[in-house]
Amino acid sequence: xxxxxxxxxxxxxxxTEGGTKAASIGRDMDQYAEDVGKYGNDLDRAWQGNDxxxxxxxxxxxxxxxxxxxxxxxxxxxxLGRLAHDVTEAQKMLNAAEDxxxxxxxxxxxxxxxxxxxxxxxxxxxxxxxxxxQGVEAVADEIKRALELANKADKDAAKALAAITTPxxxxxxxxxxxxxxxxxHDGQPPTPDEVKKWWDGLSEEEQESLKNEYxxxxxNMDGIPTxxxxxxxxxTLDYAREQNDRDIAGAKAELDRLRHEVGEGKLDPFDxxxxxxxxxxxxxxxxxxxxxxxDARLNDGSKPQAHLLSLDPQNDGKAAVAIGNPDKADNVATxxxxxxGGLNDGFKTDIDRADQMQKDAAGRDPSKTTASIVWQGYxxxxxLTDATDPKYRHQAADDLARFQQxxxxxxxxxxxxxxxxxxxxxxxxxxxxxxxxxHDLKVDNLVQVAAPGSGxxxxxxxxxxxxxxxxxxxxxxxxxxxxxRGLHGAxxxxxxxxxxxxxxxxxGHTGYWNDDAYNESVSKIVTGTGGEVxxxxxxxxxKYRAPHR
Amino acid sequence: MEFExxxxxxxxxxxxxxxxxxxxxxxxxxxxxxxxxQGNDGFASxxxxxxxxxxxxxxxxxxxxxxxxxGQKVVESAENYRRTESTVKSEVNLAKEYLGAVPGM
Numbered sequence: 001x002x003x004x005x006x007x008x009x010x011x012x013x014x015x016t017e018g019g020t021k022a023a024s025i026g027r028d029m030d031q032y033a034e035d036v037g038k039y040g041n042d043l044d045r046a047w048q049g050n051d052x053x054x055x056x057x058x059x060x061x062x063x064x065x066x067x068x069x070x071x072x073x074x075x076x077x078x079x080l081g082r083l084a085h086d087v088t089e090a091q092k093m094l095n096a097a098e099d100x101x102x103x104x105x106x107x108x109x110x111x112x113x114x115x116x117x118x119x120x121x122x123x124x125x126x127x128x129x130x131x132x133x134q135g136v137e138a139v140a141d142e143i144k145r146a147l148e149l150a151n152k153a154d155k156d157a158a159k160a161l162a163a164i165t166t167p168x169x170x171x172x173x174x175x176x177x178x179x180x181x182x183x184x185h186d187g188q189p190p191t192p193d194e195v196k197k198w199w200d201g202l203s204e205e206e207q208e209s210l211k212n213e214y215x216x217x218x219x220n221m222d223g224i225p226t227x228x229x230x231x232x233x234x235x236t237l238d239y240a241r242e243q244n245d246r247d248i249a250g251a252k253a254e255l256d257r258l259r260h261e262v263g264e265g266k267l268d269p270f271d272x273x274x275x276x277x278x279x280x281x282x283x284x285x286x287x288x289x290x291x292x293x294x295d296a297r298l299n300d301g302s303k304p305q306a307h308l309l310s311l312d313p314q315n316d317g318k319a320a321v322a323i324g325n326p327d328k329a330d331n332v333a334t335x336x337x338x339x340x341g342g343l344n345d346g347f348k349t350d351i352d353r354a355d356q357m358q359k360d361a362a363g364r365d366p367s368k369t370t371a372s373i374v375w376q377g378y379x380x381x382x383x384l385t386d387a388t389d390p391k392y393r394h395q396a397a398d399d400l401a402r403f404q405q406x407x408x409x410x411x412x413x414x415x416x417x418x419x420x421x422x423x424x425x426x427x428x429x430x431x432x433x434x435x436x437x438x439h440d441l442k443v444d445n446l447v448q449v450a451a452p453g454s455g456x457x458x459x460x461x462x463x464x465x466x467x468x469x470x471x472x473x474x475x476x477x478x479x480x481x482x483x484x485r486g487l488h489g490a491x492x493x494x495x496x497x498x499x500x501x502x503x504x505x506x507x508g509h510t511g512y513w514n515d516d517a518y519n520e521s522v523s524k525i526v527t528g529t530g531g532e533v534x535x536x537x538x539x540x541x542x543k544y545r546a547p548h549r
Numbered sequence: 550m551e552f553e554x555x556x557x558x559x560x561x562x563x564x565x566x567x568x569x570x571x572x573x574x575x576x577x578x579x580x581x582x583x584x585x586x587q588g589n590d591g592f593a594s595x596x597x598x599x600x601x602x603x604x605x606x607x608x609x610x611x612x613x614x615x616x617x618x619x620g621q622k623v624v625e626s627a628e629n630y631r632r633t634e635s636t637v638k639s640e641v642n643l644a645k646e647y648l649g650a651v652p653g654m
Contacts, residue, residue: 006591018585018602021578028574029609036567036616039560043623046556051626058619059564065612066571072605080585083594157594161601166608 004112004143007094007150012084019080026074030208033066034235037212041239060213064171067208072164075204079160086153093146097139104135112147114140165205174209177202178217188398192406195223211235220310222406226327233308234298240313241291248284251277287317290343294321297351304358306351310377310403317343318378320403321351323358324371327410331370332418333357333526334404338426338450339387341380350374353513357423360523370526377403380427387427390488393434393455400431401439408442415442421526422469423447426481426509429473430455430488433465440467445525447472450481450509453488454497460490462498472525472534473499474518476507502534554631561623568617572610579606 002010040059043052101108107117116136122128181198182190190198199207199221210218211232218224219232255277261267262274291313297306298321309320326332335357337350351374358372378396381387404422408415420443424432429448433455436446446462446469448454456464462471473492475482485491493501505515512518521533583606586599 002591006589010589010592014584014588018581021581025575025578025582029571032567032571036564039563039567042560043557046551046553046560047627047630048551049630051630052552055623055626058622062564062568062612062616062619065615066567069605069609069612073609076582076601076605154592154594158592158597161594161597164601164605166601166605167612168604168608 002147002150002154004094004108004147005110007087007090007147010087010091010150012087012091015080015084015087019077019084021077022073022080023077026070026072026077029066029070029073030231033063033070033208034212036066037063038235038238061171063212064205064209065167067212068165068167068169068171068205071204071208072166075160075164079157083153083157087150090146090150090153093142093149097142097146100135100142101139104132104139106132106136106139108139108143112143114143172203172205172209174206174213177206177210178214181221189221189402190223192223192402192409195221195406196225196409199224199228215239216312219308220312222402223409225410226307226309226322226325229309230307233311236311236313237291237295237298237308240311241288241295244284244288244291244313248281248288251280251284255281286344287313289345290317290319290347293348293351294319294343297321297355303355304362309373309375313343316379316382318376319343319347320373320375320377321354322371322373323351323354324369326371326373326407326418327412328369329371329411329418330368330413331361331365331421331526331528332407332411333361333370333372333421333423333522334407335372335374336378336400336422336424336428336431337374337376337380338424338428338431339381339384341376341378341428342382343376347374347376349510350376356513356519357522357526360519361526364523364529365527368527372526375400375403378431380431387452388487390434390457392427393431393488396431397435397438400435401441404435404441404443405439419444419526419528421445421447423449423522424451424455425449425512427452429492433489433492436465436467436469438466441469442467443469445470445472445530447474447522447525448492448499449474449504449512450476450479451488451492452481452484453486454490454492456489461496462492470525470530471499472502472521472530473497474502474504474512474521474534476504476509476512476515476518478506478511479504479509481509500530500534501536503536552627552630552634554627557627558624561620561627564620564623565617566620568613568615568620571613571616575606575609575613582606 036059040056040063043056043059098108101114105117107115114136116132118129118132122132182194184190207228211228212235215232215235219229219236258267258274258277262269294308298308304324307322307325309322310318312318335354340346341350354372354374358370361370377399379392381389381392404420407420411418422432422441422443429451430453432446433448435441437456437459446465451473465471475485475493485493490497492499502521503517504512505517507515507518524530524533582602586595586602589595
């Protein structure tokens with residue numbers, strides 16, 4: 001038990017210093033664990049066979065040892081930080097009690113007991129003496145509470161420190177943990193709630209090892225918290241960038257080989273393989289730009305911290321980047337891009353749009369935290385000519401619904417805390433409608449911008465969506481989409497559809513985020529003052545009516 | 550069978566570095582960590598710290614040493630593999646030469 005004298009003499013600063021150092025080591029060990037794990041995977045490409053398997057196994061074990069050290073140092077840092085904080089508070093309470101004692105006046109003895117120390121004249125006054133006795137009791141109580149706080153902090157810290165596992169303990173096998181994950185139902189992945197429950201049940205070592213060794217799975221599971229997904233997807237991003245660079249080098253080498261054959265007269269200069277090789281390089285270069293844009297935004301310290309919520313580098317590529325942390329946010333806005341989306345040259349623009357949305361909303365209501373997300377989690381049509389095909393929006397619907405539901409599951413303030421807005425642009429506007437017709441997306445607001453139709457296959461009005469979000473729609477006056485409104489379901493800016501229509505300005509199809517009035521309207525919707533937005537009366541609908549109707 | 554000797558050696562060197570760097574780093578930081586257990590009489594956590602701080606530092610140093618050893622073993626294993634592969638190739642070449650010298654082969 002910590003007594004009065006020991007609490008007075010305590011030096012919590014050594015715990016603060018040690019805790020800060022331990023936390024710093026924990027962060028560095030995290031990076032080393034990730035790096036060493038990656039070396040194990042790199043070995044796979046350079047060496048195969050039994051000897052290579054054994055070598056890889058040893059490297060992975062080294063990585064897991066580092067994970068244990070990371071978890072241990074991080075825990076030590078947190079424990080020491082809490083202990084230092086609480087003991088400092090307890091010392092402040094003691095100081096306050098001592099000041100109080102001087103005013104009573106009372107005397108605090110070295111063992112912490114308190115007695116009255118009345119001046120001679122006080123002894124002649126019953127009232128004065130009674131007041132001093134009350135003061136003595138109050139001071140004794142204040143000391144007692146300070147000691148209780150210090151002893152509780154000490155006991156909790158001692159218990160938590162004893163529970164720390166050092167790298168000498170046997171390593172966890174993340175595959176075993178992975179095999180316990182929920183399976184899902186009817187061919188669908190598990191719900192975010194099921195995933196969250198499973199994830200929360202794992203030890204920290206298991207979680208860390210899973211992020212390092214199975215980043216492609218963990219990073220894309222809706223229901224896993226944002227920071228954990230971000231950790232895992234950054235590992236995947238490193239792999240993806242390296243692999244893409246190798247693929248570019250390989251594709252260039254192949255083109256050189258074909259050109260050489262042409263030079264030697266062995267290959268027709270119009271052989272289709274030449275065009276295919278050139279196209280492959282172009283596609284890979286575009287993907288490189290998309291991956292580089294993500295990496296640059298994740299490491300841009302001049303803007304709100306970004307998190308990589310999902311990443312799949314296969315084919316055209318899929319990704320979701322959050323500006324801010326949606327798990328901590330009061331307002332969460334998700335933007336779904338349209339045709340031509342994917343990990344390519346255009347993805348930087350999509351990230352910039354999410355940045356714009358976050359900045360506008362945070363500026364409009366600084367008392368709340370806002371996170372915005374660009375969700376390119378679906379295979380979108382490559383060209384406008386493909387955008388007549390409904391298959392893309394149908395394939396996207398389930399994944400978008402699960403992603404939106406996952407945002408509710410992982411919000412640290414509870415599933416009903418945040419105001420969630422889902423905004424789709426162009427084909428993405430039809431995607432959000434298709435998803436909302438099929439599922440309750442748990443969103444407060446659904447915004448359809450430059451929509452080639454509501455995306456509904458059965459309903460025809462904004463009131464037909466599951467979960468009944470407030471529905472907003474906008475289309476710029478110079479937008480070519482005016483020629484295609486109603487292609488996928490209802491015309492979103494028609495009177496009959498019933499959305500709250502707001503002005504898209506004199507913008508073309510890609511110009512919305514450059515229009516101040518449009519940005520202001522979106523920020524109002526995102527921060528909960530959507531009632532001030534739009535409400536364009538029916539008599540003015542003519543300017544939003546499709547020219548062919 | 551895939552075997553890129555240069556790449557394997559480079560990976561092994563990185564593993565060794567990850568071990569030696571941690572050894573240096575923890576060695577430099579251990580003073581601050583172990584000091585957390587000093588002073589603060591009467592605190593049960595100080596006693597717990599004196600046990601865990603020392604053990605954590607020691608075990609992390611052991612893990613770092615093991616990591617560096619692993620890298621070294623990968624180098625040795627890769628060199629053995631290359632030697633064996635080279636010997637097998639030489640024997641195959643010798644066999645080919647021999648067979649080539651046999652009339653009718």
